[in-house]
Amino acid sequence: MTDTTRINDKISLERQDGIALVRIDNPPVNASGQAVRQGLLEAVDAANADTDVKVIAIYAAGRTFVAGADIREFGKPPKSPALPDVCNQIEASGKPVISVLHGTALGGGLELALATHARVGIKGLRVGLPEILLGLLPGAGGTQRGPRLIGMANTLDIALSGRQVKAEEALSWGLIDRIETGDVREVALAAARDVLAGRLATRRTGELEATRDEAALEAARAMVAKKMARIASAPLCIEAVARATGPLAEGMAFERQCFTEALKTPSGQGMIHAFFAERAVAKIPEAGATPRPVTKIGVIGGGTMGSGIATAALMGGLEVRLIEVADEALERGRATIAKNLDGAVKRGKMSAEKHDAALARLAPSTDMHTLADVDLVIEAVFENMEVKKEIFTKLDAICKPGAVLASNTSYLNIDEIARVTSRPQDVLGLHFFSPAHIMRLLEVVVAEKTAPEVVATGFALGKALRKVAVRAGVCDGFIGNRILAHYGKVIMYMLMDGADPAEIDAALEGFGLAMGPFKVGDLAGLDIGWAERKRRAPLRPAEERYIPIADRICEQGWFGRKTGRGWYLYDDAEIRPNPAAQAIIDAERARAGITPRKFTPEEIVDRFLTAMISESARVVADGIAQRPIDVDAVFLFGYGFPRFRGGPLHHADQIGVAELVARIEAYAKEDAQYWQVPPFLRKLAETGGSFAALNTGD
The missing domain is CATH 3.90.226.10 (2-enoyl-CoA Hydratase; Chain A, domain 1)
Incomplete structure (x- = not known):
């Protein structure tokens, strides 16, 4: 019974x-x-x-x-x-x-x-x-x-x-x-x-x-000291485990004491904030809209970005039409996708059976008309507005009614792209990060006329591809790259004034960045930034201090890892500073009449963070990001910002907004054009506010 x-x-x-x-x-x-x-x-x-x-x-x-x-x-x-x-x-x-x-x-x-x-x-x-x-x-x-x-x-x-x-x-x-x-x-x-x-x-x-295992405890302590030194809960965890040989009640009391202590540490608070950031970004104005069904997508461009996006879509169970202009480029793209999927199997991300099924869902073609029945198209060609406009004009004529038309642009104006179509409500930006099948961030860029259900479709696609999707407004660079462009200048200012690439990288890696900015540049390809600087040159204010060192490096054909040299040399297993790049740095300093000065690691980190936080504040004030926590998510999941720091605007609250204002005012004595206190940041300081308070309810 x-x-x-x-x-x-x-x-x-x-x-x-x-x-x-x-x-x-x-x-x-x-x-x-x-x-x-x-x-x-x-x-x-x-x-x-x-x-x-x-x-x-x-x-x-x-x-x-x-x-x-x-x-x-x-x-x-x-x-x-x-x-x-x-x-x-x-x-x-x-x-x-x-x-x-x-x-x-x-x-x-x-x-x-x-x-x-x-x-x-x-x-x-x-x-x-x-x-x-x-x-x-x-x-x-x-x-x-x-x-x-x-x-x-x-x-x-x-x-x-x-x-x-x-x-x-x-x-x-x-x-x-x-x-x-x-x-x-x-x-x-x-x-x-x-x-x-x-x-x-x-x-x-x-x-x-429980048997005390001294060897395991010592091995754990050594590992934590080497790899997890900034995570306060790690050594606490080891010591709690070490107490397990005593009475259970005493060990439980000590464990709870350690747990409570970890909860209050900066790293604990930062990582909890990062956890919530991943969830908060889904709270968007369009959350109530019904996404359009997406089972079949088109990807235009089989280069690094296009092949990565196609790989992510295949791993997410979607059918993919890959479009290239020539058979040779198409075959390269198909081969890259196959290699990416092989890597996913080796990493344990998918089974051999799912690998074969994914490849079977890939349909490469040089005929854009094969996109007539897809639910969503992602254009992933190089950053040229005229080329993108030409593609979207063709898509407007080819794609079925209701198909979502997306650009993977990193910087360009989505409104301008949308205007060449008869359906601007169906156009949005889907900015993936390279390598697109591995990096978790996806900026969903909402144009002026993008329909709510199209925004919801972008977020649904992000979820299907296991991405952290963040809503962004239209501006040059959106959230992440707009902020990157700003703090990238202060990195170059420090380089010109006396800090060498390896010193800057070491200081920022010591802060917790996954990779220093010069190593990142070499990995991504220095030619990408060079092309972007050329595009922006006509917009550069006459009074802005411009540092040409990176241009001089690129003029030598040194684009980083793919050419064997950039800021560093890559001709053997261990990377090392490029002496020829240092010679260019020295020559440019001399030409500008600059006597190099020393920067401490703390000075490097402070200037880098202050610049990042300043532009982050402007991005929030301008409504490009909905909330400070959205900026944090972008940098946590797309730019290697240390998770235990919680993101730039979470960390800003740890520094204190009043302190940040004081720093900017002090730096402005050197360069008043670059170092300007954002009104939004000054108001927070004057009212005793915080970025965290602006995330209330999220």
């Missing part, structure tokens, strides 16, 4: 033949919010109070077990009961409690499972402790029960990497006790019956002894 009780709207308790089935139902990912925690306590208490119940099994509805905390509770006062208390009470249950895990069991979800007396995984399960990716550490027993069950080395592995472990590996560690297939409720019933029959052993994890 089956009897089901609804504990609350998230938890139900079903009794059947001496078995209590506790079901978690909190879609979409069964997050461990307050109602789930409270309901679990009440359900386990009720099952313990029922004399007919002999064993308790916890499972979850939907596509996954508990996949983490409820993000809506982040940054708010904690609500009782706390997850550590729930875990402790489940482990202390007078009757055996097992958990049946499917989909993912992550963070608090895995910690909940560790507190049960046995764990059964459904095939396809992945488990992990991803708190480190938020600048935190496990806070509900992961650092204490983990070592008792799977040892310190394995616990440190998943807690410091944040990686997800497949069921088979988890079974080999002893993290789960068996792997089953089938319906999760039926597996839960069968596993509970096995407990009753003595075929599935149960034990309390907290009563197991």
Whole structure:
């Protein structure tokens, strides 16, 4: 006989033949919010109070077990009961409690499972402790029960990497006790019956002894010192794991102390902000509009960008028509796409079967008329307005009504492009970042007449391609490249005034950038920036200080990695400064009558950040970005800004807006044309405001 009780709207308790089935139902990912925690306590208490119940099994509805905390509770006062208390009470249950895990069991979800007396995984399960990716550490027993069950080395592995472990590996560690297939409720019933029959052993994890693994602890400390020195939670996590050899209650108290400390650190706050930034950018004015269906797209241009975009679309399950002007260029594009897909298989991003299916969805052609039935076209040719206008004029005549026409331009005016068509409402910018099949950022550039459903389509495409889509307005460079163009000038000013490329790169990499700006330039190709400077030259104010050093480098045919030299030399495995480039730098300094001066790493970082933040403030004030957090997302996911810093405008609040104004005013004594306090920034300083306050509600 089956009897089901609804504990609350998230938890139900079903009794059947001496078995209590506790079901978690909190879609979409069964997050461990307050109602789930409270309901679990009440359900386990009720099952313990029922004399007919002999064993308790916890499972979850939907596509996954508990996949983490409820993000809506982040940054708010904690609500009782706390997850550590729930875990402790489940482990202390007078009757055996097992958990049946499917989909993912992550963070608090895995910690909940560790507190049960046995764990059964459904095939396809992945488990992990991803708190480190938020600048935190496990806070509900992961650092204490983990070592008792799977040892310190394995616990440190998943807690410091944040990686997800497949069921088979988890079974080999002893993290789960068996792997089953089938319906999760039926597996839960069968596993509970096995407990009753003595075929599935149960034990309390907290009563197991953890063996101190000094070698694993020292290896973890060395790795953190080398690779994670700026993430404050990493060493705290190691020390919490080291405490697992003592009494569980003491270790849990220390773990919670470390968790609370990590939550307050700049790196913890920065990484939590980055986590929210990825989600906040989806809140756009057009969010209520219905996206147009997109299953088949066209990509015009088979170069680096076009082939990368096509690769991303194929990996996202779309059909792709690749268009080039000549057979030779088309074959190069097709070969690049095939190579990209091969790389995805090698990196474990797709299976061999999906690779073959993706290639089968690619249709290369030199005939633009084959785009007549596609749902969306992305033009990805070089940055020339007249060429783009010519292409969009043709697309306007070829493409079906309702097809979305998008340009991958990095800088050019989308309104001007849209005006050559009879359907400006269907035109928008989709600015991908190179390599487009790897980089996560996608700027969705909204023109004056872009229809809401077309904007929504751009965001839906971004989601399908697993991109972080950010809404941007029309201006030269949109959000990211407009800001880049501004702070790029201060980099060149420091170069001219005495800081060498390697010094600037080292200082900014020390701050946390993935790669210094001169290395980035060499990687991207210095000819790209050269062409852009030529385009902008007629617009340059006469009073602006212009540094020609990069132009002189390009005039030698040195475009970076692809030519073997640029700011650096690439003729062997280890890159090194290019002495000939330094000679050009020295000559230009002498020609300008400049006596080089030393810049400390702190001076380099301060000037770089102040310039970046200044233009970021203007971008927000001009409405090109909706909110400061959108600027942060652009730089986190497209420009290598350190995640633990949270983004340039989050970091601006850590510096203080008044301090930033004071810096600009001091720098203006050297160059009043470049260093100007944005009115928006000055107002924030005068009113005691912050960029964070402008993100309220997001």
